[in-house]
Amino acid sequence: MTDQIQRMMKRLEGDGPIEKHILLLKLTEALESAPEFGDKAVMDTSSPQRQWLSKVGALLSRLGIDKKVNFKSSFTTLVQYWPYAIVQIQGQVLDAIEEIKLELELEDRSDIGSAYAPGDVYRFFADLKDVINSAEFEVMIVDPYFNGEAFDAYLSSANPELDIKILADRYSKDISNYAEKHKTQYGTGIELRRSKELHDRIIFIDQDVAWIMGGSIKDAGKKATYLIPLQTPLALAKKEIYQQIWSKSKEVEHSA
Template sequence: MTDQLQRMMKKLEGDGPIEKHILLLKLTEALENAPDFGDKPIMDAASPQRQWLSKVGALLSRLSIERKVQFKSSFTTLIQYWEPAIVQIQGQVLDAMEEIKLELELEDRSDIGSAYAPGDVYRFFADLKEVIASAESEIMIIDPYFNGEAFDAYLASANTELSIQILADRYSKDINTYIQKHSSQFQTHIELRRSKELHDRIIFIDHDVAWIMGGSIKDAGKKATYLIPLQTPIALAKKQIYQEIWSNSKEVECSA
């Protein structure tokens, strides 16, 4: 199956609990950090108000066609009816949040993030696979004990068009063997570096999404652990820290 077909199938299947968690988190952050809209239209592209509207519109559109149509209908009335339209859009955000909460409750996944008991191997595997599958442009994995087996389980079937960076330590040469064989067959470009400065086990997805784990991916489900999304400001701060560590880390030499 091609990467394009996989993405089309994924859209038809709808969002799983992991993606719903992220959408709920983003909508909650947007509502809590909404700018002051005042009583007159502010549509300048650089204004916080216009940026907020763009972000909310993208999130609502991501949920469903119905949500997208509702937002666009309200958006077109902003110039004439600024205050009522803003109230309407904020109401759409609230309605969307409640809809996601209900869906998660019905799926028995109400809490954002998950805890896993020892032996809960498959549920962790399925959730982490969904986290990785949600990436549209890039993935960065931070895990000092990430190994070749973990690469094979979680990254071998990832979209080959993604930019993938792995920052590990102890099993770097083992991972590198898998990467070389994978790249040779699928022409993927996966970067691997090693560092002794790793403290977290964290996965960065695209620009501003990050999931932190309670243990190494290689021990997923074998030991008690958790998988929790970070709030956007924390995710961005963490990403900056690890991008600096990446810049100063060592490239892993190719195996003979």
């Protein structure tokens, strides 16, 4: 089964704990940071109110056709019944939050993020694979001890259309051997750089999602660790820091 078919099947089967944690985090942030709506409709595309509605609509649509239909129904009444429709939509967000919490509780994954005891090798492996496979556009891995074995485990089956950046240090030459062979066979967009300024073990997914780890990916499951999604403002701040480090870091040349 190809990776593309696997990703399609996964979407049909529904979200796993990793996706649910991100949706729960984003919906909670949206509810807590909702702008003042007032009594009259504000539909200008640059307004905080309209941007909030667009974001919430996208999140609710991700949870299934029923959530999408309910949101669209409320959205179409905004101009005529602004205060009432806003209350409806906020209620839909709250209901979705409680529904996700219950689903996670039933899966024994109620805390946002996960902790792993020594020996939880497969559980960490499966969760981190889900994190990487959730990307639609780009992945950036920051880990000073990321190595070729970790590349093979987590990136060898990644979507070849992704832009993949790896910011590592000690084992950069080892990674380059895997990355070059992968690019040769699949034509993937993989960039590898080396820096001594790395303070985190963190994975950036697409625009504003980031997962931080308690130790190097190569040791995960062998030692106690954790995998936790960062709140959006912190994820964006961390991403800016590491983009600056990336811009001045050394590109790793492949050694034949």
